[in-house]
Amino acid sequence: MVQPLRRLKESPSQTAGPYVHIGATPNFADIAGVFPHDLGSQPLDAAVKGERIVVTGRVFDGSGTPVKDALIEIWQADAEGLYPGQGEKRGEADPHFPGWFRQPVDGATGVYRFETIKPGSAPYFDGRPMAPHITFWIVARGINIGLHTRLYFGDEDEANAADPVLARIEHRVRVPTLIAERSEENGQSVYTFDIRLQGENETVFFDI
Amino acid sequence: MRNDPTSQQGGSFYQRDRSWHPPAFTPDYKTSVLRSPKYALLSLGNTVSEMTGPVFGHDMLGPLDNDLIRNHAQTGDPIGPRIIVHGRVLDEDARPVRGALLEFWQANAGGRYRHKKESYLAAIDPNFGGCGRTITDDEGRYWFRTIKPGPYPWPNGVNDWRPAHIHFSVFGHAFAQRLITQMYFEGDPMIWQCPIVMGIPSREAVEQLVAALDRENTLPMDTMAYKFDIVLRGRRSTLFENRMEGN
Numbered sequence: 001m002v003q004p005l006r007r008l009k010e011s012p013s014q015t016a017g018p019y020v021h022i023g024a025t026p027n028f029a030d031i032a033g034v035f036p037h038d039l040g041s042q043p044l045d046a047a048v049k050g051e052r053i054v055v056t057g058r059v060f061d062g063s064g065t066p067v068k069d070a071l072i073e074i075w076q077a078d079a080e081g082l083y084p085g086q087g088e089k090r091g092e093a094d095p096h097f098p099g100w101f102r103q104p105v106d107g108a109t110g111v112y113r114f115e116t117i118k119p120g121s122a123p124y125f126d127g128r129p130m131a132p133h134i135t136f137w138i139v140a141r142g143i144n145i146g147l148h149t150r151l152y153f154g155d156e157d158e159a160n161a162a163d164p165v166l167a168r169i170e171h172r173v174r175v176p177t178l179i180a181e182r183s184e185e186n187g188q189s190v191y192t193f194d195i196r197l198q199g200e201n202e203t204v205f206f207d208i
Numbered sequence: 209m210r211n212d213p214t215s216q217q218g219g220s221f222y223q224r225d226r227s228w229h230p231p232a233f234t235p236d237y238k239t240s241v242l243r244s245p246k247y248a249l250l251s252l253g254n255t256v257s258e259m260t261g262p263v264f265g266h267d268m269l270g271p272l273d274n275d276l277i278r279n280h281a282q283t284g285d286p287i288g289p290r291i292i293v294h295g296r297v298l299d300e301d302a303r304p305v306r307g308a309l310l311e312f313w314q315a316n317a318g319g320r321y322r323h324k325k326e327s328y329l330a331a332i333d334p335n336f337g338g339c340g341r342t343i344t345d346d347e348g349r350y351w352f353r354t355i356k357p358g359p360y361p362w363p364n365g366v367n368d369w370r371p372a373h374i375h376f377s378v379f380g381h382a383f384a385q386r387l388i389t390q391m392y393f394e395g396d397p398m399i400w401q402c403p404i405v406m407g408i409p410s411r412e413a414v415e416q417l418v419a420a421l422d423r424e425n426t427l428p429m430d431t432m433a434y435k436f437d438i439v440l441r442g443r444r445s446t447l448f449e450n451r452m453e454g455n
Contacts, residue, residue: 007222008300008439012413013229014390015237015404016375019323023313023375026339029323034279034337035270039311062242069325075262075383083260086381090256100262107325122256125220135257139388142239144230144407146388150257165252174247197243207224207249208258208384 013145018069020139025071025104040073040102043115047096050079050117054190055151055180058110059138062198066110070140073102074114074151076133081120118153118189124164131159131166138195148206151193154181169204177203219444220254221384222300227409234407238364258384264309266343273341276314276354280337286355287333288317290431293391293419294351297344297378300442304348305385308440311341311377312352319358319370328361353431359398371398371405380440391436392418 021029025038044052055074059067077083082093085100093099097117105112121129134151152160160166160179169175180191195203232244252258272279277286293312297305315321315338318330322338336355344350360370373390380386392399399405399418408414416439425433 016388019321085262087260142243206252
């Protein structure tokens with residue numbers, strides 16, 4: 001007999017269910033007084049460096065219907081491309097920038113909205129620069145294991161063309177599903193990033 | 209936690225075993241039919257974007273955050289079986305994951321959730337909110353006190369009921385470890401009839417989500433206890449990794 005590797009198995013995922021808001025955003029779910037505010041919903045500190053942007057969009061199911069009970073988390077680098085959390089070995093990120101935000105989609109319209117900054121470039125594991133991007137994690141009723149994807153910016157054509165992750169997408173017709181279109185709203189940059197869970201123009205999801 | 213040695217020593221995370229987790233498409237759980245991607249996932253080696261994660265300090269916790277019996281009490285204690293849930297958060301190499309933020313949410317003893325989109329006729333308990341959170345200690349341990357949730361009917365099949373369960377959201381040391389799952393209770397026959405549970409391919413994997421009744425940690429004449437350990441992805445040693453900055 002060979003020696004066993006004796007590694008534990010990861011706890012299996014289960015859906016977050018329709019009432020994920022009770023645990024993740026209880027104030028949004030009208031459960032007041034337990035937590036002072038919903039984690040990840042804090043406004044951006046005025047001292048955060050970088051260009052203020054809005055990221056918004058909807059999540060659609062395979063019939064084209066907006067998903068109205070999804071919860072979205074985003075994780076991103078600061079304006080210099082440094083991550084503000086654990087595991088960042090390259091230097092100290094902007095201390096005012098949390099890097100992580102969480103929002104439920106609107107229960108009536110399905111629209112989500114984050115106010116953040118445009119991230120700088122961070123390196124791929126071989127050292128090549130990745131284009132600026134925001135990691136998305138989507139959970140909802142009907143999603144058995146959280147879906148990872150990335151938002152890239154529609155006004156970063158050159159960086160996107162050189163991005164080593166986008167370059168790995170064999171079916172080039174799918175690349176635009178990760179590119180958020182830029183528009184202006186009251187002088188502020190707004191990036192619209194719709195996520196299609198299934199079917200036509202299905203968003204690229206990653207096994208990370 | 210920023211300087212936690214366990215978050216510094218590791219390389220990339222072990223690949224997730226997606227034959228152990230439920231697949232996206234589990235048609236007996238009807239909502240998954242239109243919410244499951246049809247294309248294959250694109251495999252992406254871990255980059256700094258996945259190997260980093262947010263920090264949550266103990267200073268964010270209120271004194272009742274891990275006490276669901278008291279954190280929404282208005283006129284007294286909630287009704288239902290009083291339980292302690294405790295366990296450890298470990299990685300796949302059985303190392304403790306310290307400083308992990310756990311969030312949990314659940315229905316009350318009658319199976320009723322406190323949520324505006326919920327219409328089950330079982331009564332709301334005025335003294336029960338159903339949410340809590342805690343952060344693991346240096347050995348990866350956590351505990352909280354609550355009321356054992358009741359089973360709950362849901363519009364899937366015409367007569368489908370969820371087993372008693374508590375939802376868990378777990379933040380490890382990196383976004384690659386992010387996990388949401390559900391805890392079930394030892395001996396509940398409804399576990400094996402539930403389309404959400406049975407989306408998990410193997411019985412062994414389901415059993416990993418079933419908390420054991422823990423008589424040794426039960427408080428006599430006060431509160432029963434259940435033990436529920438959670439395992440997050442482990443990570444490679446960096447001994448032989450030849451990766452550039454950004455690993």
